[in-house]
Amino acid sequence: MKYIDEYRDKELVGKLIDQIKKVSKKSIALMEVCGGHTMSIQKFGIPILLPDTIKLISGPGCPVCVSDRKYIDQAIAYARIEDVIITTYGDLIRVPGSTSSLDQEKAKGVDVRIVYSILDALKIAKDNGDKKIVFLGIGFETTAPSSAAGIIKAQMAGIRNFYLFSSHKIMPPAMEALIDEGVKLDGYIAPGHVSTITGIGIYENIPKKFGLGCVISGFEPVDLLKAILMLVIQIENSDQKVENAYTRVVKPEGNIKAQQMLDEVFELRDDWWRGLGVLPKSGLKIREKYNDFDAETQIPVQVEPTREDKGCICGEILKGLKNPKDCGLFAKVCTPSNPVGACMVSHEGSCHAYYKYNRD
Amino acid sequence: MLNIILDEQTDAAVLEINSNKLSFTTDSFVVDPIFFPGGDIGKLAIAGTVNDVAVSGAKPKYLSTSFIIEEGFPFKDLEIIVKSMAEEVKKAGIIIVTGDTKVVNRGKCDKVFINTTGVGELPQKYSDIGTGKSIKPGDKIIINGTIADHGMCIMAAREEITFTTDIKSDCACLNHLIKDALNVSDQIKFMRDATRGGLATVLCELAERKNFGIEINEDALPINENVRGMCELLGFDPLYVANEGKVLIVVGKEDAENVLTALKENELGKEAAIIGEVVGEHQGKAWLTTGIGGRRIIDMLAGEQLPRIC
Numbered sequence: 001m002k003y004i005d006e007y008r009d010k011e012l013v014g015k016l017i018d019q020i021k022k023v024s025k026k027s028i029a030l031m032e033v034c035g036g037h038t039m040s041i042q043k044f045g046i047p048i049l050l051p052d053t054i055k056l057i058s059g060p061g062c063p064v065c066v067s068d069r070k071y072i073d074q075a076i077a078y079a080r081i082e083d084v085i086i087t088t089y090g091d092l093i094r095v096p097g098s099t100s101s102l103d104q105e106k107a108k109g110v111d112v113r114i115v116y117s118i119l120d121a122l123k124i125a126k127d128n129g130d131k132k133i134v135f136l137g138i139g140f141e142t143t144a145p146s147s148a149a150g151i152i153k154a155q156m157a158g159i160r161n162f163y164l165f166s167s168h169k170i171m172p173p174a175m176e177a178l179i180d181e182g183v184k185l186d187g188y189i190a191p192g193h194v195s196t197i198t199g200i201g202i203y204e205n206i207p208k209k210f211g212l213g214c215v216i217s218g219f220e221p222v223d224l225l226k227a228i229l230m231l232v233i234q235i236e237n238s239d240q241k242v243e244n245a246y247t248r249v250v251k252p253e254g255n256i257k258a259q260q261m262l263d264e265v266f267e268l269r270d271d272w273w274r275g276l277g278v279l280p281k282s283g284l285k286i287r288e289k290y291n292d293f294d295a296e297t298q299i300p301v302q303v304e305p306t307r308e309d310k311g312c313i314c315g316e317i318l319k320g321l322k323n324p325k326d327c328g329l330f331a332k333v334c335t336p337s338n339p340v341g342a343c344m345v346s347h348e349g350s351c352h353a354y355y356k357y358n359r360d
Numbered sequence: 361m362l363n364i365i366l367d368e369q370t371d372a373a374v375l376e377i378n379s380n381k382l383s384f385t386t387d388s389f390v391v392d393p394i395f396f397p398g399g400d401i402g403k404l405a406i407a408g409t410v411n412d413v414a415v416s417g418a419k420p421k422y423l424s425t426s427f428i429i430e431e432g433f434p435f436k437d438l439e440i441i442v443k444s445m446a447e448e449v450k451k452a453g454i455i456i457v458t459g460d461t462k463v464v465n466r467g468k469c470d471k472v473f474i475n476t477t478g479v480g481e482l483p484q485k486y487s488d489i490g491t492g493k494s495i496k497p498g499d500k501i502i503i504n505g506t507i508a509d510h511g512m513c514i515m516a517a518r519e520e521i522t523f524t525t526d527i528k529s530d531c532a533c534l535n536h537l538i539k540d541a542l543n544v545s546d547q548i549k550f551m552r553d554a555t556r557g558g559l560a561t562v563l564c565e566l567a568e569r570k571n572f573g574i575e576i577n578e579d580a581l582p583i584n585e586n587v588r589g590m591c592e593l594l595g596f597d598p599l600y601v602a603n604e605g606k607v608l609i610v611v612g613k614e615d616a617e618n619v620l621t622a623l624k625e626n627e628l629g630k631e632a633a634i635i636g637e638v639v640g641e642h643q644g645k646a647w648l649t650t651g652i653g654g655r656r657i658i659d660m661l662a663g664e665q666l667p668r669i670c
Contacts, residue, residue, distance in 0.1 A: 008651050009652075010652055010653060014653070036367075043656065044651075044656075045649075045652075045655040046654050049653065134658025347595070355659065356657075357657060357659070358574040358656060359657055359659065360466040
């Protein structure tokens with residue numbers, strides 16, 4: 001398969017591994033921020049190929065995992081309103097709220113529909129003029145532009161029964177907060193899709209303020225190993241900086257059009273992250289001028305008190321302080337069919353990735 | 361076609377059996393859409409049950425068919441389905457000996473649901489094939505061709521996917537192919553058709569709670585390029601995607617090449633491949649050596665990857 005096989009080439013992978021082994025002297029811990037990276041690393045079985053000097057830690061880059069349980073509770077509360085249809089990406093549907101999940105509510109008869117794009121949600125709004133359509137906007141800089149585009153499109157088309165419930169967040173504050181929290185890290189494998197939108201400038205603070213290297217990576221084995229090699233070279237030479245190992249997709253300036261849309265629709269707000277608490281200016285709130293499309297201001301709702309599960313260490317795992325296998329619930333009480341925490345539900349969650357590919 | 365048993369018009373079919381062991385199975389088919397490239401719900405209902413009987417080592421002999429039809433379902437569609445069942449039954453060399461039809465109110469079922477039950481004669485010497493009791497380290501694992509075709513075909517045929525593909529379901533009766541394999545080896549230790557849950561599920565079930573492990577080589581897995589592409593695009597792992605014409609065979613290593621050759625001579629086994637082996641290590645688990653040389657476990661699928669695929 002073109003554009004895939006080249007990046008899964010066994011010989012090339014072997015060469016990269018040899019080079020990494022040759023260069024790597026210091027024992028280091030690298031964090032893959034993005035959940036997609038975690039999944040690829042486990043799926044391709046990369047850790048076993050790396051020398052003992054390199055430890056990979058999963059980071060907070062799974063949007064479903066870092067979202068507040070209160071967000072799910074509120075989505076469920078919207079779903080229970082008679083004339084509301086919830087539209088969502090599939091990942092969110094099985095995430096446990098305090099006492100229920102969207103999946104369980106769906107089984108009880110509320111209208112929850114999985115969509116592949118916000119445009120499908122707009123179509124549902126158009127076809128159901130007497131209902132309120134709430135789209136669960138979740139994700140980082142990668143998916144937030146499509147939510148912005150959806151709102152702009154709804155306004156242009158005069159669709160008045162469409163609402164976004166935003167949990168969108170941006171990546172850099174979490175990356176900085178982790179270092180502030182004292183997580184022992186030597187460098188970041190920076191997210192490829194986020195960077196496609198934002199460009200590479202957003203990571204400048206990381207080497208400047210914290211002295212850590214940051215290499216943007218794609219999602220295939222060759223991409224990841226190239227990024228790891230570049231980080232190892234930076235660290236061995238004490239030359240920490242932002243570098244791009246995903247140049248075939250990520251442009252230095254990013255996607256300007258998407259950035260403009262983001263800025264048009266959203267403004268920054270303080271937001272809560274699982275494991276990290278409230279991080280200043282880390283969430284995306286709908287701007288006043290698009291208030292008519294903001295579920296939070298337009299659809300009043302009573303939300304049940306949030307209850308966190310005891311024993312779930314998702315927060316520590318998201319910070320990279322613990323590994324899924326350190327959790328007492330992992331693979332015993334908490335499994336993909338009976339998830340306790342969001343990290344076990346989302347396909348990008350570290351617990352899910354470890355359960356699926358690295359459980360032994 | 362002459363059907364002596366049906367022609368008797370009795371309430372219950374009277375069957376002759378030449379073995380003292382029976383293989384007996386039932387399955388209901390609710391696939392959506394009912395027509396798809398490479399088959400339809402009728403063909404699927406025959407092949408699904410014939411294959412369940414055949415993988416136990418038995419020779420499929422008789423089938424029952426039972427229809428639940430939604431009021432208003434077009435007669436011409438029913439005709440196409442029944443014809444395709446007749447054709448498949450003929451190809452498989454079995455007979456339908458009893459059946460039933462019920463019509464329910466509109467909305468009480470979706471178009472048409474079909475149940476089939478199958479009976480086969482199980483020779484004594486094959487009675488361990490269903491359970492895999494005699495599997496031991498060193499045995500080879502064979503699949504008769506490309507994986508994930510059926511599931512991805514159904515996915516592509518669904519309305520919500522707005523691109524078209526040329527992916528065809530692999531839906532087929534495997535009893536003749538299986539006979540070809542059994543004819544060249546008395547070392548076939550286990551067979552299972554890899555339907556819902558895909559190849560991964562069969563491998564996990566096979567290893568679970570056993571005193572052996574399984575090693576699969578990702579590079580050896582046959583998969584069509586268009587199927588692989590669609591899986592990549594939609595985020596499906598082909599190991600977990602359904603097949604309807606694929607059988608996994610565990611065979612003693614001395615006979616592996618013979619069985620492979622026999623499979624390849626059959627149209628339904630042209631792309632057969634040895635994909636792995638039974639090992640003494642990591643008992644109870646299936647491991648995969650990835651295309652880049654990495655290693656990971658193969659786990660059971662949690663939840664449903666795709667509803668109503670068969």
